[in-house]
Amino acid sequence: MKRSKHRASKDDGKDEPAILETEDMRMPDPDTISLASVTAVTTNVSNKRSKPDIKIEPSAGRPVDFQVSVTVIEARQLVGLNMDPVVCVEIGDEKKYTSMKESTNCPYYNEYFVFDFHVPPDVMFDKILKVSVIHSKNLLRSGTLVGSFKLDVGTVYTQPEHQFFHKWATLCDPDDITAGCKGYVKCDIAVVAKGDTIKTPHKTNETDEDDIEGNLLLPEDVPAERQWARFYVKIYRAEGLPKMNTSIMANVKKAFIGENKDLVDPYVQVQFAGQKGKTSIQKSSYEPIWNEQIVFTEQFPPLCRRMKVQIRDSDKVNEVAIGTHFIDLRKIANDGDKGFLPTFGPAWVNMYGSTRSYTLMDEYQDLNEGLGEGVSFRARLLISLAVEILDTSSPEVMSSTEVQVEGVPNISDNATGKIEEFFLFGCFLEATMIDRKIGDKPMNFEVTIGNYGSEVDTPTKPKTKKKKGGDGDDEESELIHGSSDEEVDDGGDMTSVSTTPPMKPVITDRNYFHLPYFERKPCIYIKSWWQDQRRRLYNANIMDRIADKLEEGLNDVQEIIKTEKAYPERRLRGVLEELSNGCSTFVTLANNDLNQAGKTKLDRERLKLCMQELENMGQQAKNMRSQVKKSNVKDKIKLAQNFLHKLRFLSEEPQHSVPDIYIWMISNNKRIAYARVPSKDILYSSVDEETGKDCGKVQTIFFKLPGKKSFGPAGWTVQAKTELYLWLGLNRQRKDYLSGLPNGFEENKAVKGPGIQSSPPISLMYTMKQIFQLRVHMYQARSLFAADSTGLSDPFARIFFSTHSQVTEVLNETLCPTWDQLLVFDNVELYGEAGELRDDPPIIVIEIYDQDTVGKADFMGRTFAKPMTKMSDEHYGPPRFPPQLEYYQIYRGNCTAGEMLAAFELLQIGPGGKAELPPIDGPTDIDRGPILPVPIGIRPVLSKYRIEILFWGLRDLKRVNLAQVDRPRVDIECAGKGVQSALIQNYKKNPNFSTLVKWFEVDLPENELLHPPLNIRVVDCRAFGRYTLVGSHAVTSLRKFIYRPSDKSVNNWSAMEEVVIHTEPEQAMKKIETVVKLDSASDAVVKVDMPDDEKGGKGKKKRKKGEEVEEEELDESMLDWWSKYFASIETLKEIIKVQEAEAEEKEDFDSGEGMFDFFRIHLNFLKDSQKKKKKRGKGNKNKAMPGEGAPEKKKQKIGELKMFNRELEYEFDTFEDWLHTFNLYRGKCSDDADVEQNAADEDRLIGKFKGSMCIYKVPVSDDFPREMAFDSNMGMFQNIPHNDPINVLVRVYVVRATELHPADINGKADPYVAIKLGKTEIKDKENYISKQLNPLFGKSFDIEATLPMDSTLTVSIYDWDLVGTDDLIGETKIDLENRFYSKHRATCGVTASYAIHGYNVWRDPMKPTQILAKLCKDGKMDQPQYGPGGRVKVANRVYTGPTEIEDENGLKKQTDEHLALAVLNRWEDIPRIGCKLVPEHVETRPLLNPDKPGMEQGRIELWVDMFPKDMPAPGPALDISPRKPKKFELRVIVWNTDEVVLEDDDIFTGEKSSDIFVRGWLKGQQEDKQDTDVHYHSLTGEGNFNWRFIYPFDYLQAEEKIVISKKESMFSWDETEYKIPARLNLQVWDADHFSADDFLGAIELDLNRFPRGAKTAKQCSIDMVLNEQDMPMVNIFKQKRIKGWWPFVARDENDEMEITGKVEAELHLLTSEEAEKSPVGEGRNEPEPLEKPNRPDTTFLWFISPLKAIRYLICNNYKWLIIKIVVALLLLAMLGLFLYSMPGYMVKKLLGA
Helix, strand or coil, X not given: CCCCHHHHHHHHHXXXXXXXXXXXXXXXXXXXXXXXXXXXXXXXXXXHHCXXXXXXXXXXXXXXXXXXXXXXXXXXCCCCCCCCEEEEEEECCEEEECCCCCCCCCCEEEEEEEEEEEECHHHHHHCEEEEEEEECCCCCCCCEEEEEEEEEHHHHHCCHHHEEEEEEEEEECCCCCCCCEEEEEEEEEEEEECCCCCCCCCCCCCCCCCCCHHHECCXXXXXXXXXXXXXXXXXXEEECCCCCCCCXXXXXXXXXXXXXXXXCCEEEEEEECCEEEECCCXXXXXXXXXXXXXXXXXXXXXXXCXXXXXXXXXXXXXXXXXXXXXXXXXXXXXXCCCCECCEEEEEEEEEEECCCCCCXXXXXXXXXXXXXCCCEXXXXXXXXXXXXXXXXXXXXXXXXXXXEEEECCCCCHHHHCCEEEEEEEEEEEEEEEEEHHHCCCCEEEEEEECCECCCCCCCCHHHHHHHHHCXXXXXXXXXXXXXXXXXXXXXXXXXXXXXXXXXXCEECCCCEEEECXXXXXXXXXXXXXXXXCHHHHHHHHHHHHHHHHHHHHHHHXXXXXXXXXXXXXXXXXXXXXXXXXXXHHHHHHHHCCCCCCCCCHHHHHHHHHHHHHHHHHHHHHHHHHHHCCCCCHHHHHHHHHHHHHHHHHHHCCCCCCCCCEEEEEEECCEEEEEEEECHHHHECCCCXXXXXXXXXXXXXXXXXXXXHHHCHHHHXXXXXXXXXXXXXXXXXXXXXXXXXXXXXXXEEECCCCCCHHHCCEEEEEECCEEEEEEEEEEEEEECCCCCCCCCCCCEEEEEEECCEEEECCCCCCCCCCEEEEEEEEEEEEEECCHHHHHHCCCCEEEEEEECCCCCCCEEEEEEEECCEEECCCCCCCCCCCCCCCEEEEEEECCEEEEEEEEEEEEEECCCCHHHHCCCCCCCCCCCCCCCECCCCCXXXXXXXXXXXXXXXXXXXXXCEXXXXXXXXXXXXXXXCEEEECCCCCCCCCCCECCCCEEEEXXXXXXXXXXXXXXXXXXXXXCHHHCEEEEEEEEECCCHHHECCCCCHHHHCHHHCCCEEEECCHHHHHHHHHHHHHHCHHHHHHHHHCCCCCCCCCCHHHHHCCCCHHHHHCCCHHHCCHHXXXXXXXXXXXXXXXXXXXXXXXXXXXXXXXXXXXXHHHCCCHHHHHHHHHHHHCCCCXXXXXXXXXXXXXXXXXXXXXXXXXXXXXHHCHHHCCCCEEEEEECCCCCCCCCHHHHHCCHHHEEEEEEEEEEEEECCCCCCCCCCCCCCHHHCCCCCCCCCCCEEEEEEEEEEEEECCCCCCCCCCCCEEEEEEECCEEXXXXXXXXXXXXXXXXXXXXXXXXXXXXXXXXXXXEEEXXXXXXXXXXXXXEEEHHHHHHCCCCCCCCECCCCCCCCCCCCCCCCCHHHHHHHHHHHCCCCCCEEECCCEEEECCEEEECCCEEECCXXXXXXXXXXXXXXXXXXXXXXXXXXCCCCECEEEEEECEECCECCCCCCEEEEEEEEEECCCCCCCCCCCCCCCCCEEEEEEEEEEEEECCCCCEECCCCCCEEEEEEEEEECCCHHHHCEECCCEEEECCCCEEEEEEEEEEEEEECCCCEEEEEECCCCCCCCCEEEEEECEEEEEEEECCCCCCCEEEEEEEEECCCEECCECCCCCCCCHHHHCHHHCCXXXXXXXXXXXXXEEEXXXXXXXXXXXXXXXXXXXXXXXXXHHHHCCCCCECCCCCCCCCCCCCHHHCCCCCCHHHHHHHHHHHHHHHHHHHHHHHHHHHHHHHHHHHHHHHHHHHHHHCC
């Protein structure tokens, strides 16, 4: 029905090669390929068209739960002097602040914040997450912004694991973009949606020195240096705005003023990266012209993916959005080598939203905001976008990032393309499945394209033309006269017909109506005018076609694999061949792209990009095709899926052209439901590949409710189903527009005068019709939705085909009905030509309902199918007939709701009537009255099977109808047969069954895939013979329970030769040596390399490396359980690193698997080999020194345990090795959840059945192994333990919890542990940990329990509250019973090494030898034989190992335990009975809270040991209490400073000087800052102090953190413990008397790793701070004492680091005991006072001893000046005297007196 005649022939000619190959593959002789794969291929028409594609409920726009967690760890390199930084994290409108850290440029916070949201995903992902650092914020002032960093939540969500972990965010100042980086904040950001699992990389101490540049918080493909850029959004004009003047105000105005102005005042608002820009408001205009541009300044590439452009109506009362459009920046840019910056337009964007009829309260307003799918066209807007990268160094750049709005010149009219006349034709062939609720009022359909065809406001043609195309008349005449020859001129005034005539619906069945179109099919046609941008849509269509073909092919391949058919690789090769051909077609077609008007830069760039990408893709597909093998099909499918994603991404055209078509179903003038058809899908082109996929074809369209009405159950019902034919093209291409319709009709035109030939028909009369019979073979369904309160349903299926419908029978109380029913639809009339109906028959809709005794049936799900069609002249036989049963996925809304097994055939009734149809031969033995069973050729072939059931017990049964379950029984049913368990007499006393094994025989299909489900039901036997259903479980797949006899040769291992396995660690280390060298984690070597001999002298350089041995020489007594724990965490990290490296290599190269297992085996030797390697590094010098060589042999390695970073059962297949747990459900499924999720729905879970089953064919074959002690009562379940109650001591060790969800207002929690097992409940309330989200508990709890009564252990974390009840933060449940009985021996983990004392002591009451002996006995194997020389033989394997052990006193004893343990650690290698034993471990379990299902509330690390009471008692519990911090005292003597910058000017002399003092602190400025005295008036920057600071502190060596306890505020109830890095801060200040002191410079020394001080002030340079990595580093905890010069640094005006002084200091670290023995005084006080510094006298202030000061001033500086002045004065005096006395003398002389 879907392809026109002439096109089909063209098609076949073009794709010859590709089709031929797949044809060969599909239809060879029936031997090579099974029938079903043929059906898989043919029904895949249905796969593509009707299985997954039809989504009736919209997924977008539904609110979902999100949780964003942000950990702010620390900040570094903040720009600014002596600041008090606070970090603010804001998401949307929510802000959270860290605490303030004083006077530091690198504050350490480690604070955790959680934000919870309940919004639609699109809204969530557009929210901006902003991290900013604020300086000196307090209650009164908001502080000044240092810098901020922003990204949208979507960017985080697209990261692997939805998170950034330990990454550095770069801060910049939005007000000054020329300034560069303002510092870095290290944080973790994770976004979790409901149901996501989070994998937290293992959190431990951050010892690895941070490489900031290498770990920036940016997605992979973003460069580290982001530049600033301007985003110019130009907004030209809009048109087609909806009329908003139906409001009351409009009528009032009209009455008063008498004029009817356009009542909309539009403006455009653009939102991008957290900023908003608005254009001016155009008053009263439906066609506003703005010509403005909005300029954003943002870093490029921006970490915000979408720009939101909105037309809004300005109104004083409520401003509303008229329409919204999102520009996705990834689609308008390309970051490749030949990439381009984001560019867009100028192009029109179409906006869709709510219906156009205006009401005051618009119920679909959300749609206008861009939430959900718009239900009608709103407006279109002409915009363009350009990006310019800024050169921030140039002076004329504006430094602020404020949004600017400027005017732009008008744009020429044809810039967006030439206007063409488009013609849309549609024909409604059928309208069925109309919802009964709509009623039987007359109904019609309205079709619109843009505003054309709309009753409310149809644009008039000439106006549109003028507006868009300049001089209207000329163009119009040109359009008409210049049109193609075939078109007869219709005078240009053909009126559009956009609605079908109203018609009353008729009843189909209880739920649906249909419209009686029968022979007469109504048509619609619309003319519209748009810019001709078809090329964009053509390119998209070609790519869509390639993608559709690829998707269909991949679905085929997966179906072949799923149904285990032969040769999936052949089909995949065919698919890849098709793909590469498709790509080359695209390249040739896209090349023909003529340079038409209105092409934008983006069009050209995208064309280049698509051609390049598709060319590459074609090439890769070709190469891949040759590599496809049976073994790697699955990997190759994954790669092909990537092609598919890329194609879909490329085919989405960001620049719109013709708007989408909307079809509304209108009943009684009310708009009921709509459908939206993208214009590109029905666009015509003369080139076949460019045509839309539904153009000129009949398509099935389902109507849906608009907006929020379609959420939830309301949206699941079909509103209407139409068969609709659509064609859209240029008016002048109109000649073929009817050619795709089913043949055999006459056109029926609207009666008009001349020219009638060319006008389109208003309806079609069909004269040809075919009569068919449809046979529906409904076999069974499984995993259906639970619709009744019992947790079951009474399902029946209703099948719709055309206007017919039938139902199957109702099967009561089941979720897995086997209907086995044939439904025959007789006399189905279908219109159209026979061949088309054969290739593309109409869709069959199958709906499944739950029958209720009262009320109407509940909808349970729906699926779609297409029948196999046989025409009357075809033979009924292979390969197509009879059809095979196939599984169809059932959907309920967007969620899967089970599967249905069925087959469908459509048989044409020829001239001979029904007699010619193939007969229906059902199985004769079944007599079901009028109900026909599925006939023989189609129903599965059955054979006899025996099903054995192991009944173990029932657990955790909740109350049913308020009564407790007392005497339960289990009924098992499969395919109509079944068996009942023994009755449990008293559930409270013993919930286990007395009879363990029962069996029944049943006929099952030979094909395992068709096996029916097995139903487990639990009923409670009440008084008077009443039974109540407690709960049920359906085992949908029996495959894992089918017994497959094992290979005989394996059992006969005794005949094989011996295998010798060396377990001495030495060999293994050597083995792994090579691996460690490859391993990226070998950086760990560096860390230990820091110690340095403090004794000085030349010898030290030589011995520097040697010293490590002493350092590494681990003192047994110092080691505790935590040493082991931290060592194991390191190993885990390294292994994860290696695995990541492996994974990357594996992506590059497919074979990287060998090394993996290698790692797993030698996990525990990794650490050792590193230590060995370090020793290797020492060279041969060590060999010469016997003293050092000796301990090397004996050196103790830290024992390790296994860290599992998830639940233990996850690693060991939930411990269901022989005992399986089946969850029992009761009650209705909730509506909004997936059925899979419903399975996990806590509310419906009513208990658990424990047992197992085994299925095998009877009679049993002879090679069935019978063992000596075969117990016939137990059937297949031999050697399982008895299920009598057993007393157990349960010991729970809780290590710590991480990332708890905050429970208090302050964003923290006060957690404590609560443990519940059976009736025992322990609440460790008094030991709560104050204000901690990562608490360290380190506790063990002992509980006595009796299995099976107490089998579920609940470990919860509560939040302690001073008043009110404590809140549950989260809990985890552990099934102890499965662990206890598991073959993996999960009762007590097996350690890696055996020791009888110390931190690594063996904690199981059974020694390794006893365990090994028991395992061998249980496995019916010979006992282990211990031989001389450290050998043990088990089965055919010989293990070697050490045989000596030391006791506490260091005495050596002989023992076999090491050997036995070596075997246990490799138990999985033992043939037949081997399995991996649970090692000594710590498991990490997620904490969940029933109130917030699916959202992790944190994690807890713990392990559980279980000891049966009938065995010897275990020793005392391990001590894992948290390490107490060790008390230290750090003494810092500040001797001198030098070259300190001079800040002050002298009042008298203008001379530069400084009054220097030094300030220092360790824990925080508030807690323990200490200042030296002031060295006044230093003129050279030299200061002498001889001043001692004393800092006592508590230190955790393992974590390298200082522990401080303090009250958070005055109101805190108790002290909170903080852990901060050990960093000594020294600052130099200039003291001022009357104003604040001036900060001059600072240095921060990390006590674990800081540069060695310089010998002299000269050698001390700024490099010691800037190039730390090149400097020799020291660790004060190893060095104890160090003296030297260090630089003080600060930033200058240009933010460059500069040296502002040097300090000579001495650091001396003592333990508190040493400090007590040799006390010293602070400053220069007793005891051990330092001598007074020898300071020059000028340092005394002049007003203390003015004369002295003046003397100094005068003497020192002005001596020569004074001498000069005195001489000059003398000379002057002499001259004066001379002149004074000269005349008198002259007179005397002259007169000769």
